[in-house]
Amino acid sequence: MSKVYDVLIIGAGPAGLSAGIYAGRARLSTLIIEKEKDGGQIVLTSEVENYPGCLEGESGPTLVDRMSDQAKHFGAEKAYDEIVEVKLEGKEKVLIGKKGEYKGKTVIIANGATSKPIGCPGEKTFTGKGVSYCATCDAAFFEDFEVFVVGGGDTAVEEALYLTKFARKVSIIHRRDELRAAKSIRAKAEANPKVHFIWDSVVKEIKGDGIVNSMVIENVKTKELTELVADEDDMTFGIFVFIGYEPKTKIFEGILDIEKGYLVTDENMKTNIEGVYAAGDIRVKSLRQVVTAAADGAIAAVQAEKYVETL
Amino acid sequence: MLMLDKTNFEAEVLQGEGYIFVDFFGDGCAPCEALMPHVVALSEKYGDKLKFTKLNTTKARRVAIGQKVLGLPVIAIYKDGEKIEELVKDDATPENIEAMIKKYI
Numbered sequence: 001m002s003k004v005y006d007v008l009i010i011g012a013g014p015a016g017l018s019a020g021i022y023a024g025r026a027r028l029s030t031l032i033i034e035k036e037k038d039g040g041q042i043v044l045t046s047e048v049e050n051y052p053g054c055l056e057g058e059s060g061p062t063l064v065d066r067m068s069d070q071a072k073h074f075g076a077e078k079a080y081d082e083i084v085e086v087k088l089e090g091k092e093k094v095l096i097g098k099k100g101e102y103k104g105k106t107v108i109i110a111n112g113a114t115s116k117p118i119g120c121p122g123e124k125t126f127t128g129k130g131v132s133y134c135a136t137c138d139a140a141f142f143e144d145f146e147v148f149v150v151g152g153g154d155t156a157v158e159e160a161l162y163l164t165k166f167a168r169k170v171s172i173i174h175r176r177d178e179l180r181a182a183k184s185i186r187a188k189a190e191a192n193p194k195v196h197f198i199w200d201s202v203v204k205e206i207k208g209d210g211i212v213n214s215m216v217i218e219n220v221k222t223k224e225l226t227e228l229v230a231d232e233d234d235m236t237f238g239i240f241v242f243i244g245y246e247p248k249t250k251i252f253e254g255i256l257d258i259e260k261g262y263l264v265t266d267e268n269m270k271t272n273i274e275g276v277y278a279a280g281d282i283r284v285k286s287l288r289q290v291v292t293a294a295a296d297g298a299i300a301a302v303q304a305e306k307y308v309e310t311l
Numbered sequence: 312m313l314m315l316d317k318t319n320f321e322a323e324v325l326q327g328e329g330y331i332f333v334d335f336f337g338d339g340c341a342p343c344e345a346l347m348p349h350v351v352a353l354s355e356k357y358g359d360k361l362k363f364t365k366l367n368t369t370k371a372r373r374v375a376i377g378q379k380v381l382g383l384p385v386i387a388i389y390k391d392g393e394k395i396e397e398l399v400k401d402d403a404t405p406e407n408i409e410a411m412i413k414k415y416i
Contacts, residue, residue: 037345128382128399137340210379
């Protein structure tokens with residue numbers, strides 16, 4: 001008979017780690033199950049400047065490392081496995097992973113979201129061959145090259161600014177005629193001589209020979225197609241995609257309430273099943289940030305504690 | 312694992328004989344860092360059957376681009392100097408890497 005934990009947490013991003021810290025401190029036996037790497041999407045982020053207490057130069061990985069140590073310090077255990085099936089009804093919840101089964105009295109779902117792809121021809125073929133979703137991973141390849149950033153939100157513009165440290169020219173391709181990013185970030189981008197804008201445009205096709213060497217964009221207003229071809233000396237350019245996220249809720253379909261792909265909870269992070277909570281980017285909410293993910297995790301853990309006491 | 316750089320990649324991999332495993336990683340690449348312990352474990356398990364190497368692309372950008380590596384991490388298998396298979400980014404999971412190794416030993 002395997003151990004029955006008080007709290008099982010799926011995902012070791014800011015929401016899951018925060019839940020782990022609170023559950024651990026409450027002396028609940030806690031297991032955090034992570035698919036591959038701690039941190040979730042924030043580890044792909046070059047600079048975190050809006051999380052309270054973060055100083056200049058704080059990156060996603062440095063922040064998450066400390067959260068991870070903190071959860072460990074309070075006794076939260078960690079397992080690396082990908083959950084493929086869940087049995088959430090009843091007093092004993094079971095998570096079935098590729099490597100093993102995990103049992104718990106409560107489950108906090110915090111496995112977040114992944115980068116949304118453009119969905120155009122060539123994108124998959126050239127991922128890692130010029131197409132990237134991670135500036136901190138791949139920016140160095142484009143030192144003194146040209147790069148394009150697709151998207152117009154906070155992440156897109158912040159990563160575009162990070163890329164200016166490497167690339168000689170960074171063009172932001174956005175489907176609207178103005179950025180959605182926060183004013184302070186927008187102002188930085190507009191003031192940076194390396195940053196250029198291609199408005200009202202979407203990427204239709206990515207082409208190349210082993211590596212990217214051109215891309216077709218469409219002006220959404222005029223429907224005009226333009227092919228952007230790599231500089232002859234460069235042979236290639238980078239395309240960094242930051243157009244939003246897709247929640248990873250497939251395994252919960254038909255079990256938990258889902259709205260537009262996201263898990264539905266009340267303000268206490270409770271789902272429609274007792275003892276099952278959702279926290280972070282995976283749930284329906286208005287602001288998906290590290291700070292709200294951490295808050296969700298704390299609330300979910302406290303609710304889980306209350307629920308375990310009633311058993 | 313043999314640590315490669317821009318001075319010995321050619322000799323160790325492109326002029327190497329038989330099957331050679333190359334882990335392309337880079338400074339500040341969190342997914343690469345997360346993957347590395349798994350790769351080290353695989354090198355201990357299969358090291359007697361396959362030559363395991365790794366290249367820090369941050370210090371060997373031209374070498375990486377020459378190998379059509381423009382995104383990290385990439386785990387590749389070379390045979391007689393030719394890249395015959397690779398796993399890029401999300402596809403480079405410990406399970407997929409082990410399955411790829413097993414094909415060539």
